[in-house]
Amino acid sequence: MGEHKEEMRDVTFRITRFNPQVDNKPYFDDYTIPVEKGITVLRALNYIKEHVDATVTFRAFCQAGICGSCGMRINGISKLACTTQVWDELPRCRVPNVVKVEPLRNMPLVKDLIVDMDPMVDKMKHYANWVESVMPEERMGEKEFLIAEEEFQQYDKATDCILCASCMSECSILRANKEYVGPAILLKSQRMNVDSRDGIHDKRMAALVKDHGVWDCTHCYRCQETCVKSIPIMDAIHGVREDALVSRGVKDTSGAKHAEAFMEDLPKKGKLVEATLPIRTNGMVWTLKNLLPMAFKMIIKRRTPPPPPLVKPAKGLKKFREEFNEMSEHIKRDRKENQ
Amino acid sequence: MKPFDIVVVGGGGAGLYAAMEAMKTNPSLNIAVLSKVYPNRSHTSAAQGGANAALANKAKDDTVEMHVFDTIKGSDYLADQDAAEVLCSEAPKIIRELDNIGTPWSRMDDKTIAQRPFGGAGRPRCCYCADKTGHTILQTLYEQCLRKGVFFFNEYFVLNLSVHDSRLKGLIAMNMQTGKIEAFPARTVIFATGGYAKMYWNRSSNAAGNSGDGQAIAYRAGIPLKDMEFVQFHPTGLRKSGLLVTEGARGEGGYLINSEGERFMSRYAPEKMELGPRDLVSRSIETEILEGRGFDSPAGQCMHLDLTHLGEELIKSRLPQIREMSMYFEGVDPIEEPIPIRPTAHYSMGGIDTDIFGRTPMDGVYAAGEAACVSVHGANRLGGNSLLEILVFGRIAGHTAAEEAHRFEPGEISPAEVQSSEEKLRELMKPSGHYERYGALREELGQTLALNVGIFREASKIEKGIADIRELKERFTHVRVFDTSDVFNTNLFQVLELQNMLDLAETVAEGAAVREESRGSHTRTDFPKRDDEKWHKHTTYTYVGGRPQIGEKPVTMGKYELQERTY
Numbered sequence: 017m018g019e020h021k022e023e024m025r026d027v028t029f030r031i032t033r034f035n036p037q038v039d040n041k042p043y044f045d046d047y048t049i050p051v052e053k054g055i056t057v058l059r060a061l062n063y064i065k066e067h068v069d070a071t072v073t074f075r076a077f078c079q080a081g082i083c084g085s086c087g088m089r090i091n092g093i094s095k096l097a098c099t100t101q102v103w104d105e106l107p108r109c110r111v112p113n114v115v116k117v118e119p120l121r122n123m124p125l126v127k128d129l130i131v132d133m134d135p136m137v138d139k140m141k142h143y144a145n146w147v148e149s150v151m152p153e154e155r156m157g158e159k160e161f162l163i164a165e166e167e168f169q170q171y172d173k174a175t176d177c178i179l180c181a182s183c184m185s186e187c188s189i190l191r192a193n194k195e196y197v198g199p200a201i202l203l204k205s206q207r208m209n210v211d212s213r214d215g216i217h218d219k220r221m222a223a224l225v226k227d228h229g230v231w232d233c234t235h236c237y238r239c240q241e242t243c244v245k246s247i248p249i250m251d252a253i254h255g256v257r258e259d260a261l262v263s264r265g266v267k268d269t270s271g272a273k274h275a276e277a278f279m280e281d282l283p284k285k286g287k288l289v290e291a292t293l294p295i296r297t298n299g300m301v302w303t304l305k306n307l308l309p310m311a312f313k314m315i316i317k318r319r320t321p322p323p324p325p326l327v328k329p330a331k332g333l334k335k336f337r338e339e340f341n342e343m344s345e346h347i348k349r350d351r352k353e354n355q
Numbered sequence: 356m357k358p359f360d361i362v363v364v365g366g367g368g369a370g371l372y373a374a375m376e377a378m379k380t381n382p383s384l385n386i387a388v389l390s391k392v393y394p395n396r397s398h399t400s401a402a403q404g405g406a407n408a409a410l411a412n413k414a415k416d417d418t419v420e421m422h423v424f425d426t427i428k429g430s431d432y433l434a435d436q437d438a439a440e441v442l443c444s445e446a447p448k449i450i451r452e453l454d455n456i457g458t459p460w461s462r463m464d465d466k467t468i469a470q471r472p473f474g475g476a477g478r479p480r481c482c483y484c485a486d487k488t489g490h491t492i493l494q495t496l497y498e499q500c501l502r503k504g505v506f507f508f509n510e511y512f513v514l515n516l517s518v519h520d521s522r523l524k525g526l527i528a529m530n531m532q533t534g535k536i537e538a539f540p541a542r543t544v545i546f547a548t549g550g551y552a553k554m555y556w557n558r559s560s561n562a563a564g565n566s567g568d569g570q571a572i573a574y575r576a577g578i579p580l581k582d583m584e585f586v587q588f589h590p591t592g593l594r595k596s597g598l599l600v601t602e603g604a605r606g607e608g609g610y611l612i613n614s615e616g617e618r619f620m621s622r623y624a625p626e627k628m629e630l631g632p633r634d635l636v637s638r639s640i641e642t643e644i645l646e647g648r649g650f651d652s653p654a655g656q657c658m659h660l661d662l663t664h665l666g667e668e669l670i671k672s673r674l675p676q677i678r679e680m681s682m683y684f685e686g687v688d689p690i691e692e693p694i695p696i697r698p699t700a701h702y703s704m705g706g707i708d709t710d711i712f713g714r715t716p717m718d719g720v721y722a723a724g725e726a727a728c729v730s731v732h733g734a735n736r737l738g739g740n741s742l743l744e745i746l747v748f749g750r751i752a753g754h755t756a757a758e759e760a761h762r763f764e765p766g767e768i769s770p771a772e773v774q775s776s777e778e779k780l781r782e783l784m785k786p787s788g789h790y791e792r793y794g795a796l797r798e799e800l801g802q803t804l805a806l807n808v809g810i811f812r813e814a815s816k817i818e819k820g821i822a823d824i825r826e827l828k829e830r831f832t833h834v835r836v837f838d839t840s841d842v843f844n845t846n847l848f849q850v851l852e853l854q855n856m857l858d859l860a861e862t863v864a865e866g867a868a869v870r871e872e873s874r875g876s877h878t879r880t881d882f883p884k885r886d887d888e889k890w891h892k893h894t895t896y897t898y899v900g901g902r903p904q905i906g907e908k909p910v911t912m913g914k915y916e917l918q919e920r921t922y
Contacts (some may be wrong), residue, residue, distance in 0.1 A: 035840050055684075071846065073844075077392055077564055078398065079598070080680060081679065083392075083562065087391065110372060126532060127843045128838075140498075147456060149456050149457065157451050162465075163460075163466055164461050164466050165462055168462050171459060173483070177494075178490065189868055211457060217709070257507060
C-alpha cells in the first residue's frame with residue numbers, strides 16, 4: 017500500500033498568556049504551526065511547547081479524556097483540549113483559521129491556561145460531596161450492600177463526572193457570584209443524595225438550600241450543554257430542588273419562597289403578579305433596601321408592572337386551572353406512594 | 356515546617372488508600388499527601404476494566420485459592436507466593452469495603468456486585484463499574500479522604516529524599532504554583548507514584564506524567580529496585596495514540612482479527628482465545644504483523660479488534676468510554692466497524708523493592724502500587740490485578756507506616772540542603788552549555804526502547820538500546836530549560852521527568868540484557884525458553900556511581916510448584 021498522507025494546513029493558535037510575576041493582566045500570543053487532520057488541540061499545544069515556545073503553560077495528564085486536567089476555553093467554549101479535534105474547530109473560528117485558546121472562567125488565573133482548582137475542592141468539602149456510609153466503620157468489608165439496577169441507574173451517569181470544571185467555567189451564576197455552589201457540586205450532591213448507602217442526606221440538603229445554594233440556579237442550561245461527558249446536569253439540579261421542596265418544605269430561602277409565590281399566582285390568575293413578587297420572595301425590608309432605586313427608574317420609564325388588582329386573568333384560565341389542579345393531585349398521589 | 360509522621364508521595368489509588376488507612380489506624384498522626392497533580396487526576400482514573408476478587412457472585416464455585424493460582428501462573432512463576440496469597444485473600448474484603456464507602460459497582464440481577472471474565476482468569480471474577488472502574492474508585496477514595504480531612508499538598512513536585520547515613524530525614528519538594536522549594540521533614544515516607552511505562556513515550560498507554568518519579572528518587576537515594584526488565588505490553592492500544600482499549604472489550608466478547616479475516620488467537624491459545632494472558636496476546640499480534648498478516652495503515656501495521664457483533668446496546672451500556680475514545684482518537688465507531696489496534700507499553704511490573712508489609716530496605720521508607728514491586732505480578736500481570744494491588748497494598752503500606760512511625764525520629768533538613776536542590780535546578784536554566792531540547796530526547800528514548808527493548812528482545816538489539824540510552828543521558832547534561840519563571844514551570848517539570856525516565860530506562864535495558872531467558876513479558880528471541888535453573892529469581896538494581904549494579908533475590912515459593920505455562 018502506498019504512503020498515505022493526511023491533509024495538512026497552517027493554523028494559528030491565539031493563546032492567553034499571563035505570568036503573574038511579570039504581567040499586570042493577561043494578553044494573547046499567536047502561534048502558527050502546521051497541523052495534520054486528526055490532531056487534537058492538546059497535541060497542537062504540545063507541539064507549540066516542544067518546538068516553538070517552551071514557556072506556554074497548560075495542564076495535561078492522561079491525554080485520553082478521563083483525568084480532566086486539560087479543561088480550557090477553545091473558541092469561547094469550555095472543553096477538554098485532548099478530545100477536541102483542531103479540524104472541528106476551524107469552522108467555529110471567529111477570525112478565519114485562528115483558534116482561540118483561553119483559560120477556564122470563574123476560577124482564579126494562575127498562569128497562561130492554568131486556573132486554581134482549590135475553590136472547587138473547597139466546595140466539595142463544604143457540601144459534603146461524599147458518601148457518609150450508614151455502615152459503621154468497624155463492620156466494613158464484611159458484606160456488600162444489595163443495590164438494585166434501578167438505584168444504580170439513578171447515579172450511574174453522574175459518576176461519569178471527571179471534575180474538569182468546564183461546567184463551572186460556563187455557569188452564568190458563578191460568573192456573577194463566585195460563592196455560588198456551582199453545577200459540578202450540585203451534580204455530585206444529587207448523586208450522593210440518591211445513594212441508599214449514604215446517611216447524611218439531611219445535613220447536605222441543609223447546606224444546599226442556604227444562600228448561594230441550589231435556588232440560585234437560573235436554568236440557563238449552559239452547564240449541561242458544555243458537559244464533556246454529556247451528563248444531564250440540569251436534571252440533577254432539578255432533582256436537588258424537588259428533593260428540597262419535598263424533604264424541607266417551602267421555608268428555607270428566597271429561592272423556595274420564589275417558587276411558592278409562583279404556585280400562589282398561577283391558579284388564581286394564570287400568570288404572575290410581578291409587582292409583589294420581590295416582596296413575597298425576599299421580604300419588605302430587603303425589597304425597599306435593594307429595589308427602591310430601580311422601582312423609581314421603572315416609574316420614570318413607565319415600565320412598572322401593574323399592581324395586583326389590575327392584573328387581568330390570563331385567557332383560557334378555566335381550562336388552565338383544571339389542568340393545574342389535576343397535575344397537583346397527581347403529584348400529591350405520587351408523593352404518598354413514595355412514602 | 357513541623358515534621359510529619361507520614362508523607363505519602365502520590366495521590367492515586369495506592370496513595371489515597373494508604374493515607375485513609377493510616378488515619379484510621381492512628382487518628383493522632385500528622386499525615387500529608389503530596390501529589391504533582393490534583394489527586395482526582397491521577398492515572399488510576401484511566402483503569403477501565405476492573406478489579407479481581409473471588410466474591411463468587413457470578414461463578415459460585417470461585418475461590419481465593421483459584422485466584423492465587425491464576426495470579427502465580429500468570430506471573431510465569433516469578434511472583435512471590437506469600438504476596439500473591441495476601442493479594443487474593445484480602446481482595447473480597449477490599450472490594451466490599453469500597454462498596455461500603457460508596458463506589459458505584461455495576462450490579463447483577465440479584466443486586467450483588469457484578470463480575471466479568473478477564474484474561475488469564477479461571478473464573479469471571481473481575482468487579483467493575485462499566486468501563487470507568489478506576490475513575491470511580493479514585494473518586495470514591497478522594498471523596499473519603501476529603502471527608503476525613505487528609506492534608507493535601509496538591510501540585511507539589513518531589514525532587515529528592517533527604518537521607519543522612521542511610522537514615523531518612525524527609526524529602527524536598529517544589530510547590531509548583533509558586534516555584535518555592537520546601538523541606539518536608541518526616542518520620543516515614545510512602546512512595547505511591549505509579550509506574551514508569553511512559554518511557555516508551557508514543558508507544559505507551561500511560562499518562563504523560565507516568566515517569567516513575569518515586570522509583571527514580573528512591574533509586575538515587577540508595578533504595579534498590581526490583582524486576583525492572585518486566586514491562587507489560589497491552590495487546591490493544593489504539594493504533595495512532597497508543598491509548599488503551601480495555602481488556603473488558605474482549606471480556607465482553609470482542610474478536611481479534613488479522614488481515615485474512617481470521618480469529619488468529621486460535622493458533623496461540625486455542626482454549627482461551629482472545630482472553631489469553633496479555634503477554635501471550637501481545638506476542639501473538641506482533642507475530643502476525645511480522646509474518647505479514649497485519650492491516651496497513653499510515654501509523655504502521657495493526658490488527659482489528661472487532662466488537663460489531665456485540666450489538667449497539669451492549670457497546671453503549673458496557674463499553675461507552677471505549678466507543679467514545681475510538682471515535683475521538685481513531686474516527687471509528689465500534690458499533691459500525693472494527694477498531695484498529697496494536698500492542699502498547701502499559702504497565703511496569705518492576706519497581707521499588709518491598710516486602711509484603713510495604714517496607715523497602717531503608718528504614719521508614721515504604722512503597723505501594725505500581726511504584727512498588729512486592730512482587731505479586733512477577734513477570735506478567737493479569738488484567739484486573741493492578742487496581743486490586745494498589746488497594747490492597749496501599750492499605751497495607753498505610754497501616755504499616757502508621758504502626759511504625761513512632762520508631763523513627765524525623766531528621767532536620769538544613770536550609771543549605773534545600774538551597775543545593777535549588778541550585779541544581781537553576782543550573783538547568785543557564786544558556787551556556789545547555790542547548791538540547793527535551794522533546795527530542797524524550798521521543799528518541801521512546802523509539803529506542805520500543806525498537807530494542809520492546810516485546811521481542813535479543814542481545815544485539817538490547818546492546819544498541821543500552822548504548823542509545825547512555826548517549827541520551829550524556830546529551831541530557833546539555834538539556835536546556837527555556838522557561839526561567841517560578842510560577843508553574845511545566846518546562847522544568849517535564850525535564851525532571853525525563854531525567855527520571857532516563858535513569859530508569861537504563862535499569863530496564865540492563866536487566867533485559869542479563870536475563871538470558873524468556874519469561875512472562877520478557878521475551879528473548881535468542882533465549883526462547885524459560886530457564887528455571889538459572890533464572891527463577893528476581894533481579895535487583897542498586898544505584899552505584901550513576902549506574903545500576905545488578906543483583907538477585909530468591910523467589911518466595913509456597914504450595915504451587917513450577918509448571919510449564921500454557922493456555
